[in-house]
Structure formats: C-alpha cells, structure tokens
Amino acid sequence: MDDEQIIELFFARSELAIRELDVKHGKACYKLSYNILNNVQDAEECVNDSYLSTWNAIPPQRPRSLLAFVCTIVRNLSITRHRVNTAMKRNSQLDIAISEIENSVASPVGVEEELEAKRLTRLIENFLDTLTEENRVIFVRRYWFSESYAEIAELLGFTEKKVSVRLTRTRKQLREYLIAKEVLV
Amino acid sequence: MTGTSFINAMGKIDEKYVIEALNYQRPARRRPQVRLTIRRSVIAASLAVVVVFSGLMTVEAYREKVIEVIVQVFHDLTDYRYISNVEDRDMPEIEFGFIPDGMTETTHDVNERRRSVLYEADSGDFFDLYMFQIQPGDSLGQIIDTEDAIVEEFEINGNEAVAVTKNGTNTITWDEYNVVYRMQGNIDLDALKEIARNLKIIYDE
Numbered sequence: 496m497d498d499e500q501i502i503e504l505f506f507a508r509s510e511l512a513i514r515e516l517d518v519k520h521g522k523a524c525y526k527l528s529y530n531i532l533n534n535v536q537d538a539e540e541c542v543n544d545s546y547l548s549t550w551n552a553i554p555p556q557r558p559r560s561l562l563a564f565v566c567t568i569v570r571n572l573s574i575t576r577h578r579v580n581t582a583m584k585r586n587s588q589l590d591i592a593i594s595e596i597e598n599s600v601a602s603p604v605g606v607e608e609e610l611e612a613k614r615l616t617r618l619i620e621n622f623l624d625t626l627t628e629e630n631r632v633i634f635v636r637r638y639w640f641s642e643s644y645a646e647i648a649e650l651l652g653f654t655e656k657k658v659s660v661r662l663t664r665t666r667k668q669l670r671e672y673l674i675a676k677e678v679l680v
Numbered sequence: 681m682t683g684t685s686f687i688n689a690m691g692k693i694d695e696k697y698v699i700e701a702l703n704y705q706r707p708a709r710r711r712p713q714v715r716l717t718i719r720r721s722v723i724a725a726s727l728a729v730v731v732v733f734s735g736l737m738t739v740e741a742y743r744e745k746v747i748e749v750i751v752q753v754f755h756d757l758t759d760y761r762y763i764s765n766v767e768d769r770d771m772p773e774i775e776f777g778f779i780p781d782g783m784t785e786t787t788h789d790v791n792e793r794r795r796s797v798l799y800e801a802d803s804g805d806f807f808d809l810y811m812f813q814i815q816p817g818d819s820l821g822q823i824i825d826t827e828d829a830i831v832e833e834f835e836i837n838g839n840e841a842v843a844v845t846k847n848g849t850n851t852i853t854w855d856e857y858n859v860v861y862r863m864q865g866n867i868d869l870d871a872l873k874e875i876a877r878n879l880k881i882i883y884d885e
Contacts, residue, residue: 593683635701
C-alpha cells in the first residue's frame with residue numbers, strides 16, 4: 496500500500512491505517528528510535544506512542560511525506576524519553592553524536608546561549624544549503640537520524656573512514672560558518 | 681551553545697532535508713558507453729544467429745499460444761527463448777505515456793525487426809527499450825545475468841513479465857503478440873515498470 500492510501504485510511508479514521516503504517520515504516524521508525532535510546536523496550540514504546548500521535552495529527556494534517564512526518568514524531572518522542580532516562584548509561588548514537596558536535600559548536604563565551612532556538616534552526620538550514628547533496632545527507636543522517644557511521648557508509652556505499660572524514664570536514668565548516676555569523680567566537 | 685541545543689535545533693529543520701535524506705539513493709555508476717555498445721552488438725549478433733538457425737524448426741507444437749516462452753536457468757544466466765507462430769505484422773510504433781522527469785530521448789533506431797530507444801538524464805540515469813520482432817516459426821533468445829539477482833514475476837497490461845535487479849541495474853522483459861520487449865536501466869524498478877505500463881503500442885491496421 497502506498498503512503499497516499501495509508502493517509503486516506505487515517506482520514507477515514509480506519510484503524511487499518513496504524514497497521515499499514517507499521518507494516519510499511521515500522522522498521523525505519525524503530526531503527527531511528529533505537530539509535531537515540533539504545534534500548535529495545537523504550538524504542539518499541541516510543542514507536543507505538545508515535546503511531547498514536549500520528550493518529551491524532553492526521554487529520555487535520557496531511558503530510559507531504561508520511562515517513563518524514565512519522566519519523567519527526569518518533570525523533571521528538573525518543574529524545575524526550577532520552578532526557579527522562581538521564582540515569583541511563585550514555586552510550587546511544589545520540590550521545591555520541593552530541594559529543595561529536597559539542598567540540599564544533601561549543602564556545603567558552605555564553606553569548607550564543609541567548610540565541611533563539613528558532614534562529615539557530617534557520618542558521619543550520621542555511622548552512623545545510625551550502626553543502627553538496629551527498630554531504631547534506633550524511634550530516635542529516637548523522638545528526639537528525641542519529642545513525643552510526645556504519646549505517647551511513649552502507650547507505651552511500653562508502654567506507655566508515657570516508658564517512659568519518661566527510662563529517663569531520665563538515666563539522667569544521669559548520670564551526671567556521673557559525674563563527675562568521677558571530678554565533679561562536 | 682551545547683551539543684544538546686544543536687541537536688534540538690536540528691530536530692526543527694525543514695522537513696525537506698529529512699525527506700531528502702530518506703529518499704537519497706546513491707547514484708548508480710554509469711556503464712561506459714563503449715561497453716554498452718559492445719554489449720548491444722553482442723546481443724544483437726547472438727539474436728541474429730538464433731533467428732537464422734531456428735527458422736528451420738517445426739512450429740506445430742506451438743500452435744496454441746501467440747509466443748511460446750521457454751526459460752532455462754543456468755548456473756548464473758537465464759535464457760529466455762521466444763518462439764512465434766502468429767501472422768507476421770510490421771514493427772509497431774510506440775508512444776511513451778510516462779517518462780521520469782529530466783529524461784530525454786537520445787537515441788531511437790528502428791528497422792524491420794528491431795527497435796531500440798535510449799533515454800538519458802544529466803544525472804547519468806538512463807533506460808533503454810529494445811523491441812525484437814519474431815517472424816512466424818522463428819525463435820529468439822535473450823540471456824539475462826541472474827546470478828545473485830532479485831527476480832520478480834509480475835504483469836504488464838495483462839502480459840506476463842519478469843523483472844531482474846542486479847548491481848543497480850533493473851531489467852524488465854515481456855512479450856506481446858509477436859514482439860519481445862526488454863527494458864533496462866539504472867533507474868528505480870517502480871519507475872521502469874511505470875514506463876512499461878504506460879507504453880502505448882500502435883499497430884498499423
């Protein structure tokens with residue numbers, strides 16, 4: 496069943512919509528959640544919660560991409576759950592991704608803390624627009640989907656080393672970009 | 681700024697970046713044109729041999745069907761052999777009802793028994809369509825590399841078809857009346873099927 500048909504089931508308030516959503520995109524949702532939480536049970540619960548949120552959101556919303564829509568919900572719920580689980584050992588792909596990016600965006604001066612989250616998002620989008628499609632996909636796969644180097648390498652047909660080098664360069668570019676925009680000093 | 685605030689801000693980027701990352705497909709490496717030409721020549725030559733030598737075959741056993749298809753699976757190749765027993769018709773004209781965005785026709789060769797069309801995009805995407813017409817009593821064979829390939833049987837407008845996916849190349853083959861169609865390219869298999877399903881075949885009456 497294609498995404499349009501599944502969305503129509505949501506609009507018809509048919510519970511089949513959830514089943515079809517799970518059949519088609521459940522695996523991708525679970526993988527995303529697991530990358531963030533590093534816990535099977537938590538990931539399964541977040542995916543189930545995301546289905547309920549999707550049920551409540553459609554209608555009235557009609558997503559452009561059903562997968563991107565549900566992935567956004569899964570990501571948000573998983574990050575919220577991750578915050579709650581602060582006592583958890585920090586070893587998920589999200590933790591690793593955060594510590595990686597920390598070195599590029601952290602600044603000893605606190606001016607950037609006043610930066611509105613909204614403005615930071617716009618800056619990130621502008622930065623993403625400066626990247627090649629390939630580098631942008633690698634960056635988003637890493638820092639949006641929290642995918643491991645191995646997963647990204649498999650997607651692009653690269654070695655993990657090549658993914659690592661690309662991300663290091665992109666993070667360096669990001670730091671230079673944020674300094675140029677006076678977000679970092 | 682902290683890594684966490686950055687990751688949070690990342691979570692609010694426009695959906696288009698997420699969709700791009702979800703839909704990204706690594707570009708298939710395009711085969712060199714020379715190799716493509718050689719491959720075509722080899723196939724064309726092998727078909728010619730088959731057609732000439734099989735013309736002597738009896739066709740009594742194949743009266744019931746328009747085209748008899750014999751499939752032999754070898755170690756790493758599959759031989760599809762077609763035998764026609766219908767009244768001869770001229771090579772039909774064609775019209776593409778669907779072509780993926782950005783693709784344009786770059787080659788179109790036709791003769792009495794064969795038609796070949798090549799569509800290409802600047803991105804390196806391509807697909808080609810070969811049509812081989814079989815004369816009554818003749819047979820035609822095409823060999824497809826199926827070693828470690830994904831093979832799927834499906835239908836194109838009521839005709840049995842086979843799709844073979846291997847190393848980023850998709851091949852579809854089917855037959856209708858006395859013509860065997862083979863479509864091949866590095867584009868998505870669903871797109872290839874869509875092209876095939878929307879291909880209009882026009883016979884002179």
